[in-house]
Amino acid sequence: MAPEILSRNYGAISHKSNVYSYGMLLLEMAGQRKNSDSRMGKPSQIYFPAWAYKQPVGSGDLKLGAMNEEGEMLIKKMVMVGLWCIQLNPCHRPSMRTVIEMLMGDVRDLEVPPKPFVSPARGRLGRSLS
Known part of the structure; x- marks a missing residue:
């Protein structure tokens, strides 16, 4: 769920809430698991977006x-597109039109998104957003 659905402190519920959900779906598909998976061996891998964000872009680590x-x-x-979609501030999330353009384009043309969450797994949002 988008953070603004849980608390109005993050903004109003809008079409950007759906962008957030789509981003989490992309991340689940890319990670081949739910974004928050307590069965993972390392605590740092429990929240997949946090783990994925730490991987150097262009490396084979992903x-x-x-x-x-x-x-x-x-x-x-x-x-990369999923991380753009799950930005904490709804204003920083792309429109679905932009998401489609990013998915149809070359990965090398994508900019690295800002860190999209407060903190991994331990943060007050880490477990409840997936």
């Missing part, structure tokens, strides 16, 4: 399974 280069680029694109 590999989630055996796949070819095209598959890896698709996963990186999904993660």
Whole structure:
């Protein structure tokens, strides 16, 4: 759920709330699991967006399974777009039109998004947003 659904301190509920949900869906698909998964071995990997954000863009560290280069680029694109979509401030989230353009474009053209959350897993929002 978008943070503004839980608290009006984050803004009003709007179409950007749906962008947030779509971003979380992209991240779940890219991570091949729910975004908050307590079954993960390392506590730092429990909240997938926090783990994914720490991975250097363009590195091979984001590999989630055996796949070819095209598959890896698709996963990186999904993660980058997903991180843009889950920005805490609704004004910083892209429109769905922009999301589609980013997904259709080249991953190398995407800018690294700002950190989209307060803090990983331990933050007051970390567990409740997925």
